[in-house]
Each structure stands twice: as C-alpha cells, then as structure tokens.
Amino acid sequence: MATPSGSGKNRGPIVDPGLCRCCRSIKKCRLLTAEYLWNGEKEIYSDMFMDCFGLLLSHLDGDSKECCICAACVSRLRDACAFRRQALQSEEVFLSARLETKQGLETKILLEVKQEPPADDNDSMGADDVGMGEPDLEEQDPKSEPSASDPSDADYKPRRNKKPGRRQLLAKMNKLRDKLDHMMSATEAVAPKREKIPRAKKKESLDHDNMMYNNAVTIVQNSYVCPFHNRISNYYCYYCKDQFVNPIELRDHTLSHDPKELFESMMENKKIPKIDITRIDCRLCPDKIDDIDTFKRHITNTHGKIIYPVDNEFLKFRLTSNNLACTECNSVFPYFDMLKKHMIDHFGTYICDMCGACFLEQNSLRTHIKSHNKVEANFPCEVCGKNLKSKYSRYLHVATVHEKKPTVNCYKCEASFLSYAQRNKHLIEVHGDKRTFPCKLCDKVYNRRKTLMEHNRRNHLKVYRHQCDLCDQRFYLPSRLKEHMATHTGERNFRCEFCEKSYPRLQSLQEHIRSHSNDRRYKCDLCNSAFTQNGSLKNHMKSHHQGYDLDTSFS
Structure with a gap:
C-alpha cells in the first residue's frame, strides 16, 4: 500500500510492503519513478539508474508494488552516482592542471626569448647587426676556430655555440604551442559533455546545513517562537531544562530567557530544534505575525536580516493542552509522541539501510542501528545479584534499593525522593498538581504519566517490536516473547511449588496457584x-x- 509522506511538503510515497527491483527483498520501499527530496535535492531513482549506468528499467508503469527500491539499495545507488560525479570532477581538474602547466611553460619560454643574450668573446653582435638582419646561427667564429688547412688540427670539428640560438627557441615554442592548441581543442570538445553542475550542487549541499542553522538562529532570536525539548509527552525548557506538562506554562517560562544570549550557543551540533510556533510575532517591532514564511519576508524586508533560501530550519509544532494538530497536514493526535512519530512521514530523511526505518535525527538513526547489532549485556548488582540492562540502571538500583538515596527530583523545587510515586504525592500535596492521567482513547485512568504512555503504546499504538522468529506474532515486552517461544519448543519452565504441574507462561502459573490459596x-x-x-x-x-x-x- 502506497502512502504519501506529506501533503504540502511532499517527500514521495512509501510502499509497504513492496518488491525491491534491485535485491528482490520484500520490505518498506520507495517508488522508482516518484520524486523524492533528499538533503535539499530532488531525486528520481529510475533517472539515476539511466544517468549513472545507462540502464533503462522495464515495466515501471505497472503495479506500484513491483516498481520499488528499498532503502539499502537507494543508499548504494546514491553512492554510485556520487562516485561517478567524483570521477568526472577529478578528470576535469586533471585536464585543467595539465593545461595550466602547459600555459606556464609557454610563458616561461616567451620570457627567455625576450631576454637579450649576454655579449662575450665568442659570440658578439652589435646594434648594427640587429638592424641588418639575422645572422646565420650556425656560422663559425673565425677568431675562435683554427684553419682546417692546419695539419696539426686535421681532426678538428667545428664547435657550435652552447647556448641555443633564437631560431631554435622559436622552433621549440611553436612545437609546444601546437601541442597546447591540440590539447585545448580536445578539452573543449569533451568539456560540454561533462557535468559541471554536480560540483556546484556539492558546494550547495555542503552549505545547506549552515544556511538552515543561520536561519534558525535568526528566526528564534528575533521572534517569540518557543524552542523546547521533550521526553515522551513532557516538555522541557530549551535553556534551563525545567520540566512542564502544560505548554502554556512552558511558553510563559521561556519568555524569561533571552534567546539572543543563549540560543546560538546551546544548539547542540547544529541539531534541528523543535519549535512551538503558537506565537511568532516580531521582537523588533509591534507587528503581529502567525506564519513563518511571512515572518521571513518581514524580517528581511523591514529589518534587513539575512534569510537564506532554504526551508524546514526546524520541526514546527503548535502545542496545546489537549489534541495536537500537525502543522503540515492538520492530522490530529492525542499525545505529543504520536505527533512526533507522525512527523517522520514529512521529514524523515535519515533511513536505516538494514530495515528501511526512517528517523528525524541522525542521532536517532545511530541509536537504532545499534539495536541491529545489539548484544545481550547483563550488569549484575554486586549486592543482590539482580541483572540490570545498563550501568545507569544498576546505579539507580543500588542507590534506591540498597543505599536509600533519593534520585527522583521534583522539577518545581529542590526536593528529592526515592521513587516517582513519592514525587507524585509531593506534587499533589505541595504544588497542587492534578496527578490523574486519563487515556483519551478509552476509559482508563492512571496516576503516572509514564504508566499512561505505556498503556497507550501497548494497547493503542500497538508498538510490538519483539517478533517471534517462528511465526508472525509480535509482543510488547521481550519477556512475553520468551514465554511465547515455549509454545514452539514445548518447554514448561514455570513449575508450581505446591504440586507437580508446570506451565509455559508465568500468568498461567499464577492463575493456577490461586487454586491452592483458594483465591x-x-x-x-x-x-x-x-x-x-x-x-x-x-x-x-x-x-x-x-x-x-x-x-x-x-x-
């Protein structure tokens, strides 16, 4: 099924599943004949095959599921086209260098010709000789050569001047000029066929990220847009990392910071920031503006700021307390993490070569790639022997369970707690927070936002990342997958301590134990x-x- 990946900012359809015409794998693919946008440049993969290899693929007008190319093959095709451009550019530079060398040699010869040869005893030429015409360059000097009739010098051979004469230099110069003219004519015949545009495009591509970065800095520093960070559906101040649930409180708090002093220095590795554009307006004048493109024209024409001709300097959101609408296609989502996942359809330019997954940021892609090469690592607690999944998890376990250190901080004061439940109780009693989080898709209510998000991902988003290798079933937790594998292997690892019965699943064992306790x-x-x-x-x-x-x- 082909689904568009954007409306106003169309980045081309995605077919899932589709048959890749290059490796015959069946996975999420792109269409060979559709137009996509990558690093600010448009690309059509069937045209790239023709330009790079002279290969015309057949039957591209049929079923879209059979006219596809997967992300891994797209990456290899891009590399091939880039290598072809590199080879053409290198050949062009090589020919230019050869021509410059020849031109330099010709100039050197001309300079040598223009210099007058110094006068000496063996070869002297007065001013009158120049006016009378050129002398014979091979003429012997009678003062320096003995007579051939002298018997003592019978074997003597006339000696020529060691320095080349003017006619010899002119002959060499003419010969080099002929070679140079031949090379220049050959280069001019080839040069129109060579693509000089890719070099310009490469320079433009190299500068594209800097232009986006400079635009983002100019817009944030001169408007009231609100940059922010997020984790799940919590919002964090871009400057001081304070946490907020209500976006109105986030915007009011952000106004206390001066973006001209902080924003440019805090952009991590020129990473594309997330921006709330609920309020834009101009900081330099009283004009009210509610559109980014309008603000770009205003800041350029009215205040003389430099805005480069690039788009999508940041991810744009309009944060609200309830349903969130996509700024690109107006689709509505109940939670921010669902909206952020949807934004990949519009701006997902980082693609995993192994599975075709798309991401908004390069760091997210790197983290995802590590999951393909993931090695099960256990970090056992030295006190109780419990295995933890990371060093940080082990640190939290030891600090909270064994050392009783408060590691959960209140984001509204300096208090710390041993658990999130204690912090939530503190937020209700001290700060007056309403710590009830109802699900907007069903009637469930939770007292922790994290628990609500887990419910949402498991029951509504169906985020089942753990798939059985022997059947098509997927599971939310790896422990559920491990229990499911017992149905294939016949293992019954969960044994009742009161009788001899055993079960493949822990839940089945727990239900059985109730029969012994009469629960x-x-x-x-x-x-x-x-x-x-x-x-x-x-x-x-x-x-x-x-x-x-x-x-x-x-x-």
Missing part, C-alpha cells in the same frame, strides 16, 4: 459464585446465565 477473586454478580480464574467465570455465565450480556458486566 476466588472472580465473582458472579447474579448468584454469588466465585472462581479462581476469569475463564471459569465466563464459562459459568454461559452455562448458568444464558442471554446475559457478558460485555456489560466483565472486561
């Missing part, structure tokens, strides 16, 4: 019968209370 938590509202398992209650309702709507009574 009859599932009660019938009609006859007060109680059961240890939910499945037993449902069977009871079907057999004893037929016609009763189970969905209205049990979830």
